[in-house]
Amino acid sequence: MSDSHSSSAPSVPGGNEPRKMVIGLSTAEDYDARRQAAVLGNEDDDDEMPTEPMELNMGPSHPSTHGTVRIVLTVEGETVTDADVQIGYLHRAFEKESEHATYTQVFPYTDRLNYVSPMLNNVGYALAVEKLLGIVDDVPERAQYIRVIVGELARIADHLTATAAGSMELGAMTIYFYAIKAREWIWEILEEISGARMTHSYVRVGGVAYDLHPDIPSKIRTLMPKIQMALHDVKELLFENRIFRDRMDGIGVFSQEQALSYGWTGVSLRSTGVPYDVRKDHPYLVYDRFDFSVPVGTTGDNFDRFILRIEEITQSMRILNQAFDQMPEGPVVVDDPRIILPPKQAVYNTIESMIAHFKIIVDGVKVPPGEIYSYTEAGNGELGFYIVSDGTGRPYRLRCRPPCFMITSALREMIVGHGIADIVPTFDMMNMIGGECDR
Amino acid sequence: MSDTTPLKPETSGPAAPPAAAPTTDVTLKIDGKSVTVPKGTNVLEAAKVAGIEISYFCYHPGLSSPAVCRQCLVGVKGQPKLVPSCYTPVAPDMEVTTDSDQVLTARQQMLEFTLVNHPVDCPICDKSGECSLQKQFDDWDGGASRTDVPKREKPKHVDLGPTIVLDAERCILCTRCIRVCDEIAHSHQLTMSIRGDRQQISTAPGQTLDNPYSLNTVDVCPVGALTAKDFRFTMRAWELEKVDSVCPGCATGCNTEVHFSKGRIYRLIPRENLAVNKYWMCDEGRFTYHAVRKDRHAIATLRGEPAAVDKALAAASDRLAAVLQSAGPGVVGVVLNAQATNEDNYALAKLATALGIERFYLAGRAPRPERQDDILMHADVNPNTTGARAIVEALAPGKAKGGAQLGSDILSGSIKAIIALDDTLELDDDTRAAYGRLDLLVTLTSYTTGLTEHSHVALPIPLWAEVDGTFTNVKGLVQRVRKALEPAGDSRPAWEMLRELGKRLNAALPFPTVKMLFKDMTATVPAFTGAQFGRDSLPVLLRFAGSRG
Numbered sequence: 001m002s003d004s005h006s007s008s009a010p011s012v013p014g015g016n017e018p019r020k021m022v023i024g025l026s027t028a029e030d031y032d033a034r035r036q037a038a039v040l041g042n043e044d045d046d047d048e049m050p051t052e053p054m055e056l057n058m059g060p061s062h063p064s065t066h067g068t069v070r071i072v073l074t075v076e077g078e079t080v081t082d083a084d085v086q087i088g089y090l091h092r093a094f095e096k097e098s099e100h101a102t103y104t105q106v107f108p109y110t111d112r113l114n115y116v117s118p119m120l121n122n123v124g125y126a127l128a129v130e131k132l133l134g135i136v137d138d139v140p141e142r143a144q145y146i147r148v149i150v151g152e153l154a155r156i157a158d159h160l161t162a163t164a165a166g167s168m169e170l171g172a173m174t175i176y177f178y179a180i181k182a183r184e185w186i187w188e189i190l191e192e193i194s195g196a197r198m199t200h201s202y203v204r205v206g207g208v209a210y211d212l213h214p215d216i217p218s219k220i221r222t223l224m225p226k227i228q229m230a231l232h233d234v235k236e237l238l239f240e241n242r243i244f245r246d247r248m249d250g251i252g253v254f255s256q257e258q259a260l261s262y263g264w265t266g267v268s269l270r271s272t273g274v275p276y277d278v279r280k281d282h283p284y285l286v287y288d289r290f291d292f293s294v295p296v297g298t299t300g301d302n303f304d305r306f307i308l309r310i311e312e313i314t315q316s317m318r319i320l321n322q323a324f325d326q327m328p329e330g331p332v333v334v335d336d337p338r339i340i341l342p343p344k345q346a347v348y349n350t351i352e353s354m355i356a357h358f359k360i361i362v363d364g365v366k367v368p369p370g371e372i373y374s375y376t377e378a379g380n381g382e383l384g385f386y387i388v389s390d391g392t393g394r395p396y397r398l399r400c401r402p403p404c405f406m407i408t409s410a411l412r413e414m415i416v417g418h419g420i421a422d423i424v425p426t427f428d429m430m431n432m433i434g435g436e437c438d439r
Numbered sequence: 440m441s442d443t444t445p446l447k448p449e450t451s452g453p454a455a456p457p458a459a460a461p462t463t464d465v466t467l468k469i470d471g472k473s474v475t476v477p478k479g480t481n482v483l484e485a486a487k488v489a490g491i492e493i494s495y496f497c498y499h500p501g502l503s504s505p506a507v508c509r510q511c512l513v514g515v516k517g518q519p520k521l522v523p524s525c526y527t528p529v530a531p532d533m534e535v536t537t538d539s540d541q542v543l544t545a546r547q548q549m550l551e552f553t554l555v556n557h558p559v560d561c562p563i564c565d566k567s568g569e570c571s572l573q574k575q576f577d578d579w580d581g582g583a584s585r586t587d588v589p590k591r592e593k594p595k596h597v598d599l600g601p602t603i604v605l606d607a608e609r610c611i612l613c614t615r616c617i618r619v620c621d622e623i624a625h626s627h628q629l630t631m632s633i634r635g636d637r638q639q640i641s642t643a644p645g646q647t648l649d650n651p652y653s654l655n656t657v658d659v660c661p662v663g664a665l666t667a668k669d670f671r672f673t674m675r676a677w678e679l680e681k682v683d684s685v686c687p688g689c690a691t692g693c694n695t696e697v698h699f700s701k702g703r704i705y706r707l708i709p710r711e712n713l714a715v716n717k718y719w720m721c722d723e724g725r726f727t728y729h730a731v732r733k734d735r736h737a738i739a740t741l742r743g744e745p746a747a748v749d750k751a752l753a754a755a756s757d758r759l760a761a762v763l764q765s766a767g768p769g770v771v772g773v774v775l776n777a778q779a780t781n782e783d784n785y786a787l788a789k790l791a792t793a794l795g796i797e798r799f800y801l802a803g804r805a806p807r808p809e810r811q812d813d814i815l816m817h818a819d820v821n822p823n824t825t826g827a828r829a830i831v832e833a834l835a836p837g838k839a840k841g842g843a844q845l846g847s848d849i850l851s852g853s854i855k856a857i858i859a860l861d862d863t864l865e866l867d868d869d870t871r872a873a874y875g876r877l878d879l880l881v882t883l884t885s886y887t888t889g890l891t892e893h894s895h896v897a898l899p900i901p902l903w904a905e906v907d908g909t910f911t912n913v914k915g916l917v918q919r920v921r922k923a924l925e926p927a928g929d930s931r932p933a934w935e936m937l938r939e940l941g942k943r944l945n946a947a948l949p950f951p952t953v954k955m956l957f958k959d960m961t962a963t964v965p966a967f968t969g970a971q972f973g974r975d976s977l978p979v980l981l982r983f984a985g986s987r988g
Contacts, residue, residue, distance in 0.1 A: 337581045346584070350583070351558065358562075
């Protein structure tokens, strides 16, 4: 850790030692006394020039916080003595809106949760509804593999975005281009699969909207080495880079206890050394059939979170390769006319399918009364959906547990006492996504 | 559900069976559940009591059971064949099964059979979204079609009468409409013709479907075979919102649902209330909603010139104060109206009492004896005659005079000023001329017709569909109307206008809300003792109200 860090902030000690800076000392009287002492020459020589506490707005629209969040900082010099993290700028009443939409109509809303990896939200939500319907095991295998494939692609895109934006906001523009170019390749594939570049709405209750084109697996397979190359470039450019390492290593350190007490999950929790990954610990879909490992960090600092994302991309590619090998042929939706829309040919020509179509569209898929919590591993951690059904075609109550809400809630604790410049990498590596956090 | 008080509580139970007067109770088992119902109840109704759903098309609780649709078949222990539950009376120790494989298969097969010749019309059918056939198929079958033969073609557009069009292809031959005409309207205007798969509904020879209750056939039609000319092709049913209300058409006070969307009413349909209208209402009542958008007086006027409501109120109170000052309350009269709600009438009567006014007139539309029948229609075409009369009797016993008296009192010069609740007084020429002699005529009105043109001050008030209030029907039941639309233009409820007027005349009416006014009224007017205002409820989108089928 960083002796070298002293250049950016006035008094940053090494490791986890308590900082010299004491919060609350800086009253106006205190400032006056210290300034007087300095002018009169009574001050010890090695004491710094006293500074006046200042309130500073960071955000809500700030070029180096990729996410619409407002942080009201109290700074003394370069040191943050207090921070008021204000979220909610992207609040769209997702949960309330969902109460007025049929179960199928909620999918486009979930696209807009973590808008960098909409497929993972689609999958998470679909699994929750299917759990409530009791058809989790009836979803055809091919559909489950397709969900894994699109989900892992989305995870790669998500991690690439976080690493790219994180490096760019520390000044490494080149990295941004390398990683975002790779993300664009993935989004092109996802566009080919779903028809939409970002807001896919590809998954359905009971399966997926349409089958993969036969070319898709080979396209992804040829793409993977190119992504590996991009990752290689990123690593080569950054890992030995003194400026980058100085701003990442030992900054934003969070202990296991703290992380668990805040309810952290995902990369952020794993960076503190807890190997919790929903795909491993509570396997869903067909994740128990894949050989992949869950990388964990050692120090819980920003660099751990950065490098874990790079490593998870590699693991996701391992899963993709195995999924292509194992994926069977077959249908991609459950065989249940009350859940899945009948084929258009039948809808236009037979009254039975017409009625089924009409009822699913107008009334929605009827879900038996009950309540369920279903959770999956999304880009930032455990994405949970808690659904209460009253037996009608729309949720009586839908609650979303966004992983980065819990992570963002720790931001104040992580930046107070550090320099202003440390906010940027810390905030970047927790990867707060406004759409998900604010819902 | 019902707003009728005190005879019927807020939450009404399932419909009473249309059976002979029960003498004893019978206990039977349905799907293992023990249920006790009055003797003579049919199995279908008994199952409803037990909370068990049985599908049906032809049965209707307000009609006889012909058991023609075969959709409600259930198993009865000891009987080898399934029996129609709508036609089978309960018997002691009967054991009924509604969920056995045999029953469910029969149900599915009947649905499949019913759909064989049903056209693929849902996208263009007015019944979509509130169709029994859609609902039952979705609830009990849901399978794909197995037929590969062409469907039987029948006439798509048969004009049955002035109000209704028949699409014979959609008809599932349940005969509900025939029974409504026979049993409710007592006019045999519909019948079955031809046989086999060509069978269809038609008017009886030499008849058209023109009885005054004809549109009930559209309500009971489980599919979109019968559609109302008034409603068809105007709105998708599931996009309508509903509030519970009461028909303003006559003194019977049939309970209704107002179906509206975006500030416009699309139809009124009857709401079940066994104490008043059972399941029905007359065609004339259904069309009362048209008046909500016609000839509306939506801004205040001073001698015919538009004015702000505040300015109009100030003018009214100034001139009224001057009259009261110079000539005393003896020359001032108030006109209550049988068209207005209890609340508006009560507010006016209360204001009059506070100002010392002793001349009360009770106006309303002229009765139309020719429409009286022994079914639902009443000669008195005012919804609130009983209520207005009860209010005058309570606040000014023995002082109420008829609307006709008003004209002669003006002509004789015994009154100089009038405050009138007026929803179109029908005037003769003499009376019309007499209004010119008044020093002051303040009217609170919804329409530009009637007294409005003769008024010094005309204040706009909302109609029945735009306010919360109550009507008292001919049986003395106080029934609630609910606000469906925003009041037109500048209009504000009459009781609010009168409250403002009272404030300016130092005769405060202490009612911040209509509910408190109602409470005060029930304490003051003996006829309303025990009446409840009922809960407030938001409009429900029919899409989310469950299938109406």
